[in-house]
Amino acid sequence: MPLDPKRTVAELRELQALTGDADGAQRVAWTDTWVQAQEWMAAKLDGFELEFDEARNQGWTLPGDSERTLIIGGHLDSVPNGGWLDGALNVVAGSEVLRRIAEQGRPPVTVRLVSWADEEGARFGRSLFGSSAAGGSMDDQDELRERKDAEGTPLPDAIAAHGVDLDRATDARRQLGNAAAYLELHIEQGPVLESMDLPLGVVLGTFGVERHQVTFRGQAAHAGSTPMDQRRDALAAAGLLALEIYDIAEQAGGVCTMGSVVTKPGIVTSVVETAECLLDQRHLDAGKLASMLEAAKNAAARFAEERNVEVEWEHVWNIEPILFDDELIELADETIREVAGTSHRLPSGPLHDAAEVSRAGVPTVMVFVQSLRGLSHTKLEDTTEEHLELAVQALDRLADRTVEWVASR
Numbered sequence: 455m456p457l458d459p460k461r462t463v464a465e466l467r468e469l470q471a472l473t474g475d476a477d478g479a480q481r482v483a484w485t486d487t488w489v490q491a492q493e494w495m496a497a498k499l500d501g502f503e504l505e506f507d508e509a510r511n512q513g514w515t516l517p518g519d520s521e522r523t524l525i526i527g528g529h530l531d532s533v534p535n536g537g538w539l540d541g542a543l544n545v546v547a548g549s550e551v552l553r554r555i556a557e558q559g560r561p562p563v564t565v566r567l568v569s570w571a572d573e574e575g576a577r578f579g580r581s582l583f584g585s586s587a588a589g590g591s592m593d594d595q596d597e598l599r600e601r602k603d604a605e606g607t608p609l610p611d612a613i614a615a616h617g618v619d620l621d622r623a624t625d626a627r628r629q630l631g632n633a634a635a636y637l638e639l640h641i642e643q644g645p646v647l648e649s650m651d652l653p654l655g656v657v658l659g660t661f662g663v664e665r666h667q668v669t670f671r672g673q674a675a676h677a678g679s680t681p682m683d684q685r686r687d688a689l690a691a692a693g694l695l696a697l698e699i700y701d702i703a704e705q706a707g708g709v710c711t712m713g714s715v716v717t718k719p720g721i722v723t724s725v726v727e728t729a730e731c732l733l734d735q736r737h738l739d740a741g742k743l744a745s746m747l748e749a750a751k752n753a754a755a756r757f758a759e760e761r762n763v764e765v766e767w768e769h770v771w772n773i774e775p776i777l778f779d780d781e782l783i784e785l786a787d788e789t790i791r792e793v794a795g796t797s798h799r800l801p802s803g804p805l806h807d808a809a810e811v812s813r814a815g816v817p818t819v820m821v822f823v824q825s826l827r828g829l830s831h832t833k834l835e836d837t838t839e840e841h842l843e844l845a846v847q848a849l850d851r852l853a854d855r856t857v858e859w860v861a862s863r
């Protein structure tokens with residue numbers, strides 16, 4: 455059977471008809487519809503060795519001459535009222551590639567397709583469940599034990615109903631035991647490729663994030679009786695910072711967002727005494743991320759002094775950038791140029807299962823395919839059939855190149 459990208463598109467539509475409704479995809483993890491999607495996929499790959507691991511990651515193995523393994527991964531679960539392609543594209547395209555490789559006889563290295571469990575975290579608010587169990591970063595069992603869904607069902611009960619024992623979920627680590635490379639195809643979920651009129655791009659890694667609360671403190675004073683040059687206006691300093699982050703982001707090549715400012719007393723007849731700002735800064739380069747934070751701190755101190763107010767920083771959350779493998783990025787870039795004429799290298803804003811696999815030490819790369827209007831996590835999510843077919847071709851050729859790459863190392 456030669457590769458048939460049109461079949462991938464037809465199968466994705468079939469899956470959507472089976473597990474979606476008028477509001478979108480309904481394959482929320484740890485539900486019957488999710489299991490239905492898993493069974494549907496298993497039927498499509500009848501004849502391949504199928505296994506569920508301790509975290510209910512679903513995997514199909516094509517044994518090769520070597521046990522060293524190329525893993526192609528994705529996720530069948532969706533958010534409620536989700537898009538038809540997010541996650542499912544990777545698994546269904548991967549199944550087409552697996553069939554095509556199998557058709558050509560025993561490969562030099564083992565090839566495995568993995569559908570990770572609960573990437574979205576839609577029901578319990580914990581994303582990347584299966585890949586973090588396999589990748590080794592799941593160390594929050596006690597916290598997971600306390601989680602409940604909207605109906606009050608505890609997470610351990612819901613996953614036990616699907617054969618998963620929370621205390622044994624991390625045994626899924628053996629999943630990556632022989633892993634020598636990892637590939638993931640995904641819709642971009644953003645507007646970059648569409649704005650450049652390109653079908654495909656290579657993902658360099660996932661952004662590191664620094665999230666802080668910045669609080670400016672001045673003095674509440676009467677709006678009528680306080681002259682403009684005698685105010686200690688916390689919002690005036692916060693406003694300067696809100697604009698300055700555009701320059702900071704541009705200079706470093708990252709992104710900065712002041713997503714929330716809460717002012718107190720918050721009435722029209724008083725100068726603002728406190729302005730609590732939430733600042734989110736992201737960059738693919740750890741050094742540049744640190745320099746963006748430093749620049750924001752310096753600017754905040756300068757504006758506080760200028761406006762005669764105080765400023766205080768509080769750490770909210772951070773994560774390091776996760777960089778994909780240089781050699782696999784080159785292979786993916788070459789492949790995309792071959793299939794689509796032009797390639798583009800871009801970072802990923804959202805986290806993906808690939809980030810968990812990559813930080814477990816497995817050489818990893820992702821390919822993005824254009825998302826129409828940049829929309830995802832909505833039934834409006836879409837990609838043209840032409841671009842989906844190119845994406846399947848690119849994954850297929852990249853898989854061949856990566857098999858050779860693994861075999862030669």
Ligand SMILES: [Zn+2]
Pocket residue numbers: 529540541573640
């Ligand atoms: Zn996804």
